[in-house]
Amino acid sequence: MGTLGKLQALRSGELSAVENLERFLERIEKMNRELNAFLQLNPRAREEAEEVDRRIGRGEGGRLSGLVVAVKSNINVLGLRATCASRTLEDYVSTYDAEVITRIRREGGVVVGMTNMDEFACGSSGESSAFGPTGNPSAPGYIPGGSSSGSAAAVAAGLCDLALGTDTGGSIRNPASHCGVAGLKPTYGLVPRHGLIDLGMSLDQIGPLAPDVHGLSLLMECIAGKNPGEGMMLEVERVSYELEGDVGGMRIGVCPQFSFLTDPRINEVVERKVERLRELGAEVEEVSIPHLEHALSAYYLIVSVEFFSATRRYDGRKYGKRIEEVCGEEVLRRIAMGSYISRKEYRGKYYQRALQLRTLIRKEFSSAFRRVEVLVGPTVPKLPHRLGQKLSPLEMYAYDYLTVPANLAGICAGVVKAGEVGGIPVGIQVQGPPLGEEKILRVMRALEAGA
Amino acid sequence: MRVRARGEDWRREVERGAEEILQALSRSLEALPAEEETYYLPEFPRALREDGKPSSEGERAAFRKRLLSLAPSRDEEGNLRSEAAGWAR
């Protein structure tokens, strides 16, 4: 049963919100020990589901009508722990609801719990959580990807209907690809960030993970749109997407730089899907993003500076612990890098160069989108490694090679499962211009339907 | 499971590693054409927020309770307690 089928069952009363929740809680009970996808369950979830059932009875179930939502642990949910999977915030109980949570509640969503992640979203494997790594239900023994590891794993294992992740350089798309689920990083400024615990403020976006593209679209319709007062938001009231459009005649771009450093087995899976789009009548065209290979460096320089700034509040005086005293290695490394390159004397050499490269990447994407409507390609250049296998920091960063450009350019990008390599899921990435969500969701839906 | 070695040596090691990574990353950017810097992604409206009636007292009172319960130390009046300043001693 897809997301729409589930929604239908809830609205018709065939399934109550409480029943829906309880089925998930049973599965979580059975599977979470192994997966470590959830760090905390919502003790009030049942009450909240009962309330939604009453609302459904009055015909006020909202868009979500009792769908069960898992929330990444860097998003504030009043009364639950937004630990960011770090010792720094292990005792931090959220003092307020993030704006997206307010909206999900309004639409009748039931928050089931807080998911595991890479510590402070600094990671691409799901292993750097202070509370242990997350498993990959679709490829046991392999990393689930990160940083939204728990949200992707929970969706893949059927532990929730929908999940919220966050994506700064691929943190939704990377685990979606490795776990074989759908994920979307919205255009920067489309989804409110109030309540999202920062990694890189100019790159972070909250976005949905779901078993199918309809689920992504539905959750986007609930959480997207401007938040009065919040500074960095686009002038978009609300969104609504029509997914069943024809991709025939659509101009779809492929890019040589995407496949250049990518595992040929992954390229092969992606190419089969591109072929499928051609069969559906899309015009496939080659476009170039000449400086793509430099995006990764620019990304890590920018994100380090912003993360350094964002972590200055974790001084242990108001809540939690002093970050440098308790954090893990990758978090400390990024703070050290950010502290180093934001020094007055190094600004020009690192930070400013990185910001200049960001301009270049933006320009190249925007000229590509003058020629084609969307870009398709691989999501992660490598297959996931086995859990516990040791990678150097630069090897780990290389996972993000194909996902960071979208964050640097502020555009939207989604991932849907394209196939498998040796039993490991491989996702195809569809990127679109700013506010091009409907287009990419349509292409993703066509890919999913033709699977 | 990662071993948590939390000594000064470990810290220094990570920091030294950070510098090496930075060198590697910045090498890739050296030869690129100069461009304007992009701090902000899209062109956001520059509207200011109007002054006006403040938030409700009830809302703030509820938050105050949570704030104080999180604080590692506080006094009976509702101040957080932090360290005294070195220069004032």
Add this chain to the structure above:
Amino acid sequence: MKIGFEVHLQLRTERKLYCDCPTNYAEVPPNTNVCPICTGMPGAKPMRPNRAAVEAAVEISLMLGCRVQTGKPLYIQRKHYDYPDLPSGYQRTSLPLALEGSLEGVRIREVHLEEDPGQYDPVSGSVDFNRSGIPLVEIVTEPDLRSPEEARRFLRSLIRVLEYTGKVRPEAGGAMRVDVNVSLEGGGRVEVKNINSVKGTYRALKFELQRQAERLRRGERVSRETRAYLESQMITVPMRTKELEEDYRYIPDPDLPPVLLEEEWVEEVRGRMVEPPHLRERRLVEKYGLPPASARVITGERELADLFERVAREVNPLFAADWFRTKLKKVLNYMGLRAGEVGFSAEQLLSLLKMVEGGRISPEQGELVLRELAREPADPEEILLRMGLLPLGRGELEELVERVMEENREAVRDYLAGREEALNFLTGRVVRASGGRANPREAVGLLREKLEELRGKGQTS
């Protein structure tokens, strides 16, 4: 000696700069006016800047003759340092909204919009975030001042300009923070922080002048450093280097779009702007011929100057100015009132001044009425009646004069014998016997009349 200032004063708004918390921080228990934004909760994002605060900072810039930076993105910067009063580990401060103004010969370098940190007691370590996020205007001067006295005078002038806008909180309420840098010929530049009044600034400067001069005299170095002023002991002490991160690692705040000041809007603000006090002071001297000292006192508060210009239309400006500088100021000071807080109207004051100017009541009586007017505003005629100060009728005065002459025969004889000073003595008696109601000028006239009459009669008797 070279002295320069960074003066911070709180702007008067209803909501804080980046959140909707109220701003009456001094009137509520600790940590009451707070929310996730102004306490640095994880994930909280600032709201867009409060327009009223931006407008106030622009108005102040214009009054200081600065060039407002219109038409270009003015980034809100994060200034990072680690201190218990700073909930996010950085303070937001705008790029200069305006540059290059001047006030009384001192160059203004730039004007910024900032947010206030929380309140931190460095001795006990207690932290209250009620103040966190209150908008501040920061004014940076060039090092153009030469002595603590000059610095004090300038600071008062600057505060007067700010208070004229009606958009800052009064300095006296502790809403001011001053960083002062001071250097002597041959010594390094010393910055003194933690000063929050004009008096404190003066004392800190006096102390530094003495300390630095003493070191230089002994042939020691005065090194470049940052010190803190200790109000209780009136001294400055070095701040530990650990407590001041020298590199603030400024970055534009990625959570806030830059402020864009539109030319048109700035001109609108200029149109609404009140006349700056230093210009008004000069105008009062030129237009009304006031002595500079009176003009300075009268322009000390905008409302006082407004009151003056209202009454100066109908009574002699010099007479009015003298009244303002001596009597009115004295009464207000005595009652601890600011001119903006008085309950009486310009018309009531005017009618009182007219009574005095026209000689209906004496200046001394006028002062009594003024005191009453400030205490419990009413029509001065009514006050006169209530206080029994209505001038004596001709008949009453005649009776009094006759009685006094009767009771002081010796003085009368002296006068008749040609001693003029006896007349003064008798006048005094009449005024005293009237309880101050008798107008001395009228009393003298009537006395002389009666005495001369007596002289005529005396020739016959």
